[in-house]
Amino acid sequence: MKYNPTESLIPAPPAQWPGGRGEMAGRVRGHDWASTPLGAVETWPQSLKTAVDLMLASRQPVYIAWGPELTSLYNDGYIPILGTKHPDGLGKPYADLFAEIWEEYRPVLAATMAGEAQHFVDKPVGLAGRTGLSTSWFTFSWTPLRDEAGAIAGFYCAATETTEKVRNEEALRESKEAALRQSEARYRTLFDSMDEGFCVLQLILDDDERPVDYRYVETNPAFERQTGMKDALGKTIRELVPDIEPYWFDIYGKVALTGEATRFVNHAPSMGRWFDVNAFRIGEPHRRQVAVLFKDITDRKRAEDALRRSEERQRSALSISTVGVMFWDDKFGLTEVNDAFLSMTGFSREEALGKTWQELTPEEFFSPSLRAVEEVTTRGENTPYEKQYFRKDGSRWWGLFAARKVGDEIVEFVLDITARKEAEAALRESEARFRHMADSAPALIWMSDDQGRIVFANMHYDYLFGRPASEMTGSGWRDIVHPDDLEEFEQTFLEAFQERRPIQTEVRVLDRHGAVRWLRCEGVPRLDDAHRFLGYTGCNVDITAAKVAEERRDLLINELNHRVKNTLATVQSITSQTLRTSETAAEAREAIEGRLIALSRAHDVLTRENWEGADLYEIVEQAVAPYSSQGEDRLHLKGPEVRLPPRTALSLAMMLQELATNAVKYGALSSSAGEIRIAWEVDPAEPPQLQLRWEESGGPPVQAPTRRGFGTRLIERSLAQDLGGDVRIVFAPTGVVCTVVAPLAPA
Incomplete structure (x- = not known):
C-alpha cells in the first residue's frame, strides 16, 4: 500500500504552529486539542512540539503517543498504515486506536514507558482497518520521549512497512521449499526404485584413528534384498554381523580418511554372499561418512564357480579312456576329439579333424545318422543310437552314440560296443527279441526268407497303411505299392536278391488315406554264423517331404x-x-x-x-x-x-x-x-x-x-x-x- 502526500487540506497562516503544507500538518493545526488530555496547543511543552515538528518533517511513517492516555499523533507517511482509521485516529488514545493489538502490546508499551527503547524487524501485526490485509509486517522502533522535567511522557515510533517484501520472501521461500520437496521426491523415487543396494556408513574410529566399526545412517529399500539384513538403520555392522571380516573396515576406512573412491568385488563369508561394491566419501572429511552402492552377485559367482567346475569335469570326462568324445561344428565337421576316440578309430588327431560323419559312417548307416542330426538340430539332442564307424584301415566298429548341442558346437559321446554287438550276433535271429525291437521302431522294418518271400513286417505298417502288419507278409505288400512302380520295384528287388547284395531303392506307396507317399527302401543280406544266406532284413523310411522338395x-x-x-x-x-x-x-x-x-x-x-x-x-x-x-x-x-x-x-x-x-x-x-x-x-x-x-x-x-x-x-x-x-x-x-x-x- 503506497501513499502520495497531497497538499494540506487546511492552509496554515505563517504564524500558526505547526508549520508545513502536508495533510497531517493541516490536521494537527485544525484539531480540537483542548478536548483531549493534551489540552490546547498553546499549553504543549516544547519537547512535544519539537517531537511533532520532527515527525511531520520525516518522510518515514512516524507515530507519536503522548500524555497519560498516550494520545495519538502521526504524519502523512503513517496514513496508509492506519487505513480506514484515518482521519479519525488523530487525537485518540493509543488503547482505542489500536484496540485490536492492545493486549498483545501492553507489555511492550510498559517497557517503553519505563525507558527501554524497542526495535522490531519484519514484525507481523494484525491491524484492523487495512482492507485486504488481515496481517501486516513492519520494521519499527519505539523510542521513549521525555518532557521538560525529564520524565517519560510518551514514545516516538518510526516505522517502515515490509509486508510486500516479507510476502515476496515468503513466496520465494515456499517456492524453493516446493522445489526442494519435488527434488527430494524425485531423489526418493530414484532411491527407492533402485535395484542396487545403497547405504551411508558412519565410520567409527578408535583412539588411534583406526576404523573398528561402522553404523548404517541411511539405507534404501533394496538394501535388505541385497544383504539379507533387516532393520539395519541406526545399527552397527558388528551388531548385525558379529563375525564380520575386518577387511571391510580397512576398505571403508581408507575411503573415509583419504577421500579416494574405490570399486571392488569381495566375498563376505560371514554373510554367505559376494558383493560388487562402489564406495565413495560424502560430506566433509571430518564426518567420516561413506556412501556405498552395491549389488549381491552371489548367484553370478556361483554360476562362475559352477562353470569352472563344469569345465574341470569336462576335462576329466575327455580324459576317460573308454568313452570317445567328438566336437562338431554347425556343418558337422570334426573340430576336436579325445584320445579315446582316436584309439577307437586308429586316426591321428590331425587326420581326424575336419572329417564329416559321412566320411566315417558306412552308407547303410546314413539313415539313422541323418535322423540323429535332425533331432540335434531341431531339439538340441538326439536319442542314443547305434551304428558302425570306419576305422583308418577300412574295418568297421560298432558305437553307441548320443549328441547334444552346446552353444554353437555339437558334443557327441560314443561308447565302443563292438564286442557286445558281436556277442549279440548269435542271438540276432531270436524271433521274440527281434519282433519286439522291430514293432517298437518308428520305421517300416521287414524281413524276407531265403526265397524272397516277406515273412515279417513290423507294426509301423499298420500305423502307416491302416492294415494289420500280417497282411504285408507273402505278397500282400504289393497292394500298398503304387501300380505304376510295382513292376520296376519287383525287378530291382529280384536282381539284388539274386546277387545277394544290399538293396537300396525308392518307391511310391499309397497310405491309409489313399495319399501317395515315397519310401526309401533299404535291405541287407542276413547270414547265419556259417555265413549261409537266410534272406533280407530291410528298413523303409518315409522320404515324401524330401521328394516334394526335389520336385x-x-x-x-x-x-x-x-x-x-x-x-x-x-x-x-x-x-x-x-x-x-x-x-x-x-x-x-x-x-x-x-x-x-x-x-x-x-x-x-x-x-x-x-x-x-x-x-x-x-x-x-x-x-x-x-x-x-x-x-x-x-x-x-x-x-x-x-x-x-x-x-x-x-x-x-x-x-x-x-x-x-x-x-x-x-x-x-x-x-x-x-x-x-x-x-x-x-x-x-x-x-x-x-x-x-x-x-x-x-x-x-x-x-x-x-x-x-x-x-x-x-x-x-x-x-x-x-x-x-x-x-x-x-x-x-x-x-x-x-x-x-x-x-x-x-x-
Missing part, C-alpha cells in the same frame, strides 16, 4: 532355364540389331548399354515380385527415372493400377527406353521446355485391353525420318509381336506420339 527344386530350375534362355535371346536380338543399324562402335555401345539397362531395371522389378508380374506404374517410373532431373516437372505419369505379365512388362520397358533415348537426342527432352506425358487406361473388354499413350510436346519441331531405325522397328514390330497387340509411332510436328493397344493376359 519343387526341379520345377524352379526348369523355370529359371526358361527365363534365362528368353533373356539371352532378347539380348542377342538387341545386340545383333543394334550393331547392324549403328554407324559407329561408340553409338552401338551406347545403344546396347541403354537397352540392356532398361531390360535390367525391368528384371529388378520382376525379381522383387518373384516373376509373378509387375506393376505398370513401377515399370514406367523405372524406365524414365534416368531422364528426370531433381526440381524439374517434365515427365507426367497418369493411369490406374495395372498388373502386367512378365513378358509384357519387359516389352514395355524396352519400348519406353527407346522412346526416352530418342526424346533426349531429338525430341522433347533435348530442350529445357519439353515435356512428356505417359497415360494409360484399361478397356474392360473381354479380354481387357491396355491402352497406353506416349506424347511429347514443347520440344523442337519433329520431322518424320526418311527411314525407320532399329529402335522404331523394335517398337512397331518386335515389341508389338511380344505384346500381342498394336503399337504405332506418329512423328507429329509438335512431338512424337506412340500408342499401344495390347491385351492384358493374367500375370
Whole structure:
C-alpha cells in the first residue's frame, strides 16, 4: 500500500504552529486539542512540539503517543498504515486506536514507558482497518520521549512497512521449499526404485584413528534384498554381523580418511554372499561418512564357480579312456576329439579333424545318422543310437552314440560296443527279441526268407497303411505299392536278391488315406554264423517331404532355364540389331548399354515380385527415372493400377527406353521446355485391353525420318509381336506420339 502526500487540506497562516503544507500538518493545526488530555496547543511543552515538528518533517511513517492516555499523533507517511482509521485516529488514545493489538502490546508499551527503547524487524501485526490485509509486517522502533522535567511522557515510533517484501520472501521461500520437496521426491523415487543396494556408513574410529566399526545412517529399500539384513538403520555392522571380516573396515576406512573412491568385488563369508561394491566419501572429511552402492552377485559367482567346475569335469570326462568324445561344428565337421576316440578309430588327431560323419559312417548307416542330426538340430539332442564307424584301415566298429548341442558346437559321446554287438550276433535271429525291437521302431522294418518271400513286417505298417502288419507278409505288400512302380520295384528287388547284395531303392506307396507317399527302401543280406544266406532284413523310411522338395527344386530350375534362355535371346536380338543399324562402335555401345539397362531395371522389378508380374506404374517410373532431373516437372505419369505379365512388362520397358533415348537426342527432352506425358487406361473388354499413350510436346519441331531405325522397328514390330497387340509411332510436328493397344493376359 503506497501513499502520495497531497497538499494540506487546511492552509496554515505563517504564524500558526505547526508549520508545513502536508495533510497531517493541516490536521494537527485544525484539531480540537483542548478536548483531549493534551489540552490546547498553546499549553504543549516544547519537547512535544519539537517531537511533532520532527515527525511531520520525516518522510518515514512516524507515530507519536503522548500524555497519560498516550494520545495519538502521526504524519502523512503513517496514513496508509492506519487505513480506514484515518482521519479519525488523530487525537485518540493509543488503547482505542489500536484496540485490536492492545493486549498483545501492553507489555511492550510498559517497557517503553519505563525507558527501554524497542526495535522490531519484519514484525507481523494484525491491524484492523487495512482492507485486504488481515496481517501486516513492519520494521519499527519505539523510542521513549521525555518532557521538560525529564520524565517519560510518551514514545516516538518510526516505522517502515515490509509486508510486500516479507510476502515476496515468503513466496520465494515456499517456492524453493516446493522445489526442494519435488527434488527430494524425485531423489526418493530414484532411491527407492533402485535395484542396487545403497547405504551411508558412519565410520567409527578408535583412539588411534583406526576404523573398528561402522553404523548404517541411511539405507534404501533394496538394501535388505541385497544383504539379507533387516532393520539395519541406526545399527552397527558388528551388531548385525558379529563375525564380520575386518577387511571391510580397512576398505571403508581408507575411503573415509583419504577421500579416494574405490570399486571392488569381495566375498563376505560371514554373510554367505559376494558383493560388487562402489564406495565413495560424502560430506566433509571430518564426518567420516561413506556412501556405498552395491549389488549381491552371489548367484553370478556361483554360476562362475559352477562353470569352472563344469569345465574341470569336462576335462576329466575327455580324459576317460573308454568313452570317445567328438566336437562338431554347425556343418558337422570334426573340430576336436579325445584320445579315446582316436584309439577307437586308429586316426591321428590331425587326420581326424575336419572329417564329416559321412566320411566315417558306412552308407547303410546314413539313415539313422541323418535322423540323429535332425533331432540335434531341431531339439538340441538326439536319442542314443547305434551304428558302425570306419576305422583308418577300412574295418568297421560298432558305437553307441548320443549328441547334444552346446552353444554353437555339437558334443557327441560314443561308447565302443563292438564286442557286445558281436556277442549279440548269435542271438540276432531270436524271433521274440527281434519282433519286439522291430514293432517298437518308428520305421517300416521287414524281413524276407531265403526265397524272397516277406515273412515279417513290423507294426509301423499298420500305423502307416491302416492294415494289420500280417497282411504285408507273402505278397500282400504289393497292394500298398503304387501300380505304376510295382513292376520296376519287383525287378530291382529280384536282381539284388539274386546277387545277394544290399538293396537300396525308392518307391511310391499309397497310405491309409489313399495319399501317395515315397519310401526309401533299404535291405541287407542276413547270414547265419556259417555265413549261409537266410534272406533280407530291410528298413523303409518315409522320404515324401524330401521328394516334394526335389520336385519343387526341379520345377524352379526348369523355370529359371526358361527365363534365362528368353533373356539371352532378347539380348542377342538387341545386340545383333543394334550393331547392324549403328554407324559407329561408340553409338552401338551406347545403344546396347541403354537397352540392356532398361531390360535390367525391368528384371529388378520382376525379381522383387518373384516373376509373378509387375506393376505398370513401377515399370514406367523405372524406365524414365534416368531422364528426370531433381526440381524439374517434365515427365507426367497418369493411369490406374495395372498388373502386367512378365513378358509384357519387359516389352514395355524396352519400348519406353527407346522412346526416352530418342526424346533426349531429338525430341522433347533435348530442350529445357519439353515435356512428356505417359497415360494409360484399361478397356474392360473381354479380354481387357491396355491402352497406353506416349506424347511429347514443347520440344523442337519433329520431322518424320526418311527411314525407320532399329529402335522404331523394335517398337512397331518386335515389341508389338511380344505384346500381342498394336503399337504405332506418329512423328507429329509438335512431338512424337506412340500408342499401344495390347491385351492384358493374367500375370
